[in-house]
Structures are given as structure tokens and as C-alpha cells.
Amino acid sequence: MLSLQHISKYYQAGGNKTFVLNDINLEVDEGEFVSIMGPSGSGKSTLLNVIGMLDEPSEGYHYFVNQPVHQLKEKQRSALYKQYIGFVFQAYHLIDELTVYENIETPLIYQDVKGSERKAMVADMLDRFQMVGKKDLFPAQLSGGQQQLVGIARALIAKPKLILADEPTGNLNSKQGEEIMELFRKLNKEDGVTIIQVTHSEKNAEYGSRIINLLDGRIESSKKF
């Protein structure tokens, strides 16, 4: 599904290069559930952002569904991730001004899905997450776990092939966290969605089929279960 070859990202500070990512090589196949771990500052989030095309590496080759991302223009990249990728964030990043319904609907608007179709899709999603009763509430009126559910629902609405999750349970208590992880596992197993998550927690990492450990911008270890 995606392939990173010799990916580096660094900042020029005086004469020195400070590496955030240093010569990363990574292949992820469709249907995998990858957990990225590592201490603070090891480059986990940056790696995830590079995969998600939100951030550009300083050098290296990046292929996604057989397209050379490093050669694409901004617009094409955007079209690519719009079609294939859904994001889930630690801080949920819901739009405060929008209701639950509208938050979930938003990606569809940007993909030019027709109004009636949108309605049906959002209704399905609300049903699936058992949030029909909450559809007119604003994010501030929900608990953290509920907000993250909305965040996941929003990420799934456009039927992505890949979900990128940056510490999805970081702001949740353990029970809520478990629920979210169960949901991920189900998505991965039943719907075949590829998932890449960044996490601090060994326990959460074990939901995945592969754990990658980062240290100082390098892949220190990678083990499959």
C-alpha cells in the first residue's frame, strides 16, 4: 500500500542538521495494523504526518498506492489523501462550531458528494456508532470518549483505505481507550481497513499486527505478531 525509501526530515540550525527522521525505510501492506512507538521526540508524529502527506520530508522517496508522492503537486497529493486516508487525532480536532452531524458530514462536502447521499451516509454512520441521539450536540457537550468516536466516525465516513491515528486514546481514560482500540481492531479485521497508529502505550500497541519502535528518528526495531 505504501512504501517509504530513505526518508529523512531535518532542520538546518546553523551549520548543523538536526534530524527528526533519519533514513527511514518502511513498507506497509494493505490490511496491516501498525503501531508506532517510541519516546517523546523520537519522530513518531512526524513520520505519521509524512505518511499522511500533511508534512513533506526533506529527502527520500514516498510511494502511496503506487503513486510517487514525492513527485506530486500539492493539489494532486491532496486529492490522493482525500480519497484514501482518514485521520484520527489525540486532541480529536473536531470543529467546535459544528454539530456532531455536521462534523461527520464535512469530508463528504469536500468530496462533492450530493446532499441526499450525504444524508444517507451520515445517518448510517451515526447508527453504527449509536450516536443518533447526539447528532445535534456540539463537541463541547460531549465527553472525551464520545468526541473521539465522532472523530473516528468522521475519519471513516469517506470510506478510507488507510486510517492514521496519532495517539487516539491519549486523552481518554482506560475504559474509553479500550473501546476505541476494540473499534480499531474490528475495522481492521472486518472491513479490511489498514491502520497506522502512534501510541505510547504497550497495551494499545499490542492490538496491532506489527510494532515499530523509533528512536532519534531511526527505526530501532520492527516486530510482527
Place this chain on the structure above:
Amino acid sequence: MFKINIKLAWRNLWKHKSYSLINIVGLTTGLLACLIVATVVIDELSYDTNWQKGDNIYRIIQQNSHIKGSKPMSAAFSGLAPSLKRDMPEVTGYCRMSVITERVKFGLDPEGVAVKNLRAEPGIWDLLDFKVLQGDPKKYVSGYTNVVISRKLQARYFNGQNVVGKIVEALLDFGKPTQYLVTGVIENIPQNTHLRADMITVQEYRASDNIIPTNGAYTFETQYILLKSGTDVPAFTAKVNKWYKKHNAPKPADYIYQFQPMKDIYLKSDFGGWQSVRGSIQNVYIFSAVAVLLLLIACINFVNLTISRVFNRAKETGIRKVLGAGKGQLMLRFLTESVLFFAISFVIALTLYPFLIKYVEEFMGHKLAINLYSSAFLLGVILVVLLVSLGTGLYPAWYLSKPKPVVILRDKVSSGMQLNILKKALVVGQFAISVSIIIITIVVQKQLNFMNTKDLGFDKNNLINIDYNDWGKYGQAFKKRVKAIPGVQNASITNWYPSSGTGSMSIEMPIGKEKKEVFFIMADADLADVLKFKTKSGRLLSSANVSDAMNADSLMYGMSDIAVAQKGALPLITTQYTANLLDLKLNKKGDKMFGVMVGVINDFYSESLHNKLKPTIIQAISDPNFGAMLIRVTPGAGKQVLSKVNKIFKELYPAKAFEYKWVGDLIDEQYKTEHKLQQLFTVFSVLIIFLACLGLFGLVTFTAEQRIKEIGIRKVLGAGVPDIVALISKDYLWLIAIAIVVASPVAWYAMSKWLQDFAYRINIQWWMFALGGVVAVLISLLTISVQSVKAAIANPVKSLRSE
């Protein structure tokens, strides 16, 4: 998408109430001011543009070519227009006409009612088109002055009944009441003409008025001619001047002529001569500029406040981009918000507009012929507002949709506290405008004050003036009885009173190589005492001295008799300036001078302070039967004196209206334009400062919000409230200081131009700029401190607590 954008914009508006309120109040103020000024400006520009033949109607402008510095006059020799019609094939019609106020006995009041009368001759129908409702006024009925009244007068005084063929009586200032024959009713004459009137009187002129006299005794009339369409006006003008030169031979041509297009008359008439309805193109420019500035400031506020929120909205922008929004889609979303703000403000402005336009009409002194609700205008305005809102929204929309999606993934908001350069420039621009306006207001105020308090050479207080009147044979009797009223110190019948002009007539006198006009004031011998002139040398004229005064009757024969009197040794008094200018010696008959100067008095300003001192000579008339009466009363006695004067007046002149004014008010009226300008500038400066401060308030609010963490840390490290206030205020005070530097030369330039209109004026002084600057700094400091103090006293524990 559009519907969703509107819904979101609306929701956002309610969510950030203070931000929305600041924006809406600011934009509403700017738009409303703009709407009102636009109405006034369009109305001003519409004057005399609706006459069918208007493009071919010209007013004759006459200028004395041999007196240095003489102003063009909008009046010319009475016989000129008829002569041009006879001799020039280009001239197809003419009319001598002007608007005066007359008392006509409509209704029951024996004093009649004052009506604006367009006094004209039958030629008027060739030039101007009026909608005739009744009668056939174009057919002249000789033997009477024909009068055509407006529908308004018909409705008010005749209940709308047919009045054609009726006789009404006019009470003229001079002579006996005259009978007018009503020959028709016309639709009301529109307000937007300099010939604004409620009735038209038509009278044929005598044949002797239709030629240019050769004896030097001219009467002047405002005259209009109709040219064949397609006439080359410059060529025609040259032709007329050549023609006049030939006509005047062998003497050199003493006058030159110009022809002023009808549509220029209202706004571009900086001429001598009577024209009561007069605008000023300069004011049109000033008002348009101020209105545009107001809107500009409002828009700057909008831009500044909107882009200040970029950091609050960066998160939303980022998320939306992650969710697949393109830059165009995001810009559209923010643009929708801008347009919504403008739309709401515009609707509020439209609602307030009718209430305010009433005051504007009151201020202007007449109804506006145009208003916003005339469809084409409204449509144009909506279009302009839409364009302005798009134009204003474009930059913020671009700016707000700029953040890359990755910003939301990073915790820190980079350099949020710095004002960007554009924002700084906008704040400087705004305050430069405010400071200029404050300085201008100060200078205008100072000049008005100067004119108000300047010693005019006579005592304008406690002085009553009864306007020009035909006293007939009761003049002296009336004066005697008035003088006997307790509280009256003295009274004088005079043909000049303060603000009435330069004197009753003038002659040209050679001074050095040039010719100069010398003005004459004719009054009874009491004038000098009534006005409290001071004697510098010699004596004043005295009624006890029989030889001091000429007989009033001799004045009736016009200039030539004055010349006779000049040859004699009639005593006269003059001002110091005149005596020096003409080199007059006390009690000696000058070589080029008529009469003997028996006294020199202090200089006095016969005209407004726009004009320089004029050489003026005062002579006495023994028993004047025309003229105004000046009454000097003891302070505080005015009211009771007036009621007694009124009683005597009614007794002697039962058919006349008693019309008086305080001389102080007459003097003020000379500066009516300036007073209005001052009032306007005061309103504008308050508005502009208000808007600028509103914007500043908004900016500081956001700065304080964004720096809340920094402020918290500084407080924890020991900074006091004053330190924090200084920290926030410093950036803005710098900008305002720059604004003062930018504004000062602009204001200085504008004001030195404006002051050139006054012969006597104040000097622009440094402290005016300093004061303007200090006012701006104080007001803005006040505005800033409201928010910065709030930020400074907030508990740092709250702001530093992480989520």
C-alpha cells in the same frame, strides 16, 4: 455548499458576540455615513440637470476688466441678453430672472406670507420647462404682473381650488402693494435647482431696459440665454467679447463676458452677485472624501479584526484542510462570512437611514430631491456594497485559509503576538486619518473663534437692524419716536449695515497706476455714533451742522448727481486706511477728490473677514427715505425695545411686515458655511475617532487573548500590572506616534489651503498639532488600557493551567 457556508457564518457570528458586535457597529457606522453623504453628494450633483434644454442654457458672467482684482459677477447690464438675441443668431432665447423672497397676501394674514418668487420675464417659457397643471401661463396678460403658483401653494392657501384669473396682492419692500394676476398653476419646482421657488412672476421689461445704456448708469440683472444646440461656446464667447468691444468704442471694452453652463451654476459659482441657492464643489469633494475615509476605516477595522483571528481559526482551517478542503473552498467560506457581516450592517444602516436623513435635510435647510429609495440609486448602492464587501473580505479570506494543515498537529502557534506589517500599516493609516481630522477640527474652530472675537471696528452687540425699507415721508418721525423709547441709545437710517455688503455704490479711482474701487456709505449723521466708530482725528458728521448732509432727493438721480456733489465741498468722513490710501488731508479738498474730509475714524470691516478692508467713505444724508435702520440699545433692553418699535412700526406702516435682526446674528450668518463645516467636521471627527478606537479595542482584545500565556508567565516572574499594561500598549502607541507624524503635514497642507479663503486668518501653530496628537494618544490609551488592564489583573494560575 453555499447554504452551509451561510449557516456556519451565521452560527459563528453568534458564537463570537463581541467580535461580531464590534464589526457590525463599525461597518454600520461606516456604511450609514457613506450612504448619507452619498445621498447628499448625488443630490448636489443633480442640480439643474433635469431641464430639457439645460445643456444649451447659459448664465451670463460679467467681469470688470479694468479694476484690478475685481471678481466676476453673475449679473450683467440689464440690456445685454436682449441685445445678444438681436445681434447673435446663436442666441435663440433669453430670460432675466432671479429668486427673491416676497410677501404675498395668500390667506388672511395682513402681513402676507413670505414666498420664494422666481421673478422672470415671458422668455422664461422658452428656456425652462414646467409642467402646467392649470391655466395657460405662457400666454402673457399685459397690464398685470402675471403670477404662476406651485401646486403646493395652491393646496395650502386655496384648498386646491382653481385660482386662475384671481388677483393676489404683493406687499413689496419698496413702493405700494402691487396686484398680481394668477395665470396658472404648475407642478412644484424641484428642489434641486438653484432657481428653487414656489411661484413665478412674469413681467415684461420696458423697452429702455432692452438696450445697453450709454450714459454710464447701469442696472444689473441675472440673465440666462438659450443657445442653438451645437454652438461652439468658446468661439461664441470670443465673438460676444469682440462684439462688445465694438459696441463700446471708442472707449476701451471695460467688461469681459463668459457664459456659465446651467448645470455648473449651483456648484461652481464663486461669483459676486446674488444667488441664494448655492453649493460648493469643494464641499462636495470634502464630504465625499470624508465619507470614503469613514468607510475605509470601517473596512480596515474589519480586515484587522478578521486577520487577528487567524490564530483562533487556524485550527479549524487546518482540520478542514485535513478533511479535504481546497484553498478556494475555504476562501469562499470566509468570504461568505465577510459578505454576511456587510449584509447585516447594510440592512441596519438602511433601517436607520430614514431617521437620519431627516436631520440631514434639516441641516441642509431643504428637502433632498433624491433619496436612497429611488430604485436606481438603491440598486447601485447594493452593488457597490457587495463589491466593497468582496474587496474587503478577499485579503482576510486568503489570509485565514493560508495555514497549512500541519499547524493543527503542532502545539505552538507561531509568532502569534506579532502584528504583521500590513496590520501595522492599516492601524497607522487609520490613526493618521483620525489625527488629521482632529487637527482640522481644531484649526477650523480656532479660525471661527478668531472671526467671532476679532474687533470689527464697530460694536456689533446690542444692535438691532430693521431691514431695508421704504420709509416714505415718515422716516424722521419714526426715528424720532424710536429714539424716545427708554433703552434706545441712538438710531440711524442708513443704506449700509454690517453684512449688507460694501456700501451703496462705488466709483473707480486711480491710485498710483491702478484703478481701485472706493465705496460709499450714505446714512444720516447718527451712523458713526450708533456703530460706535472712534474718531482718530477731525470730527464726526453732525446733524446739527446743516452743510454736513446732502439732500436725500439728490440721491435719486443716480451716479451723475453724486459726481456733482463730489465737485463741491461736501464734508465726509473716512477710515484711516482710506485716508492713507487716497492720501487725503484733513479739511482740505484733495486734487483728485470730491468733498472735504472732516474726520478720520478707525478702520472697520464692512464685509466678512473673507475679504480685505475696502476703501470706504461715509457721507451724510439729511433725511433719508430709503434704507435700513440700526438701533443701538442698552444691554438687556432689547426685548422691551423691540415690542415698542414693533408697535410704532405697525402704526406708521400698517401694510408692512416688521422684520428685524440682531446685527450679531447677521455677522454670524456671514460665516454660515464655515459654521456648518465646523459642525460637520465635529461629527465626522467623533465618528472617525470612534471607529478607529473600536478597531483598536478589538485588536488589543485579541492581542491580550493571544498573549495570555506570556502575561501569565511574566506575572509569575514578578511583573506588576503597570508593566503588563505598558507591554501591551507600547506597540500601539508607537504606531500612533507614527500616525501623528504622517498626519501633521497633510493636515497642515489642507488647512493652509482652507485658510487662504480668509483675508484675515489665524496662523497655524505647532500646538494645534501637539494638541491633536495628545488627544489621539489619550483616547487610544484609554481604549487600550480597558483591555490591557483586564488582561494584566487576570489570575495567572488560570491562564497557565494546561488542558
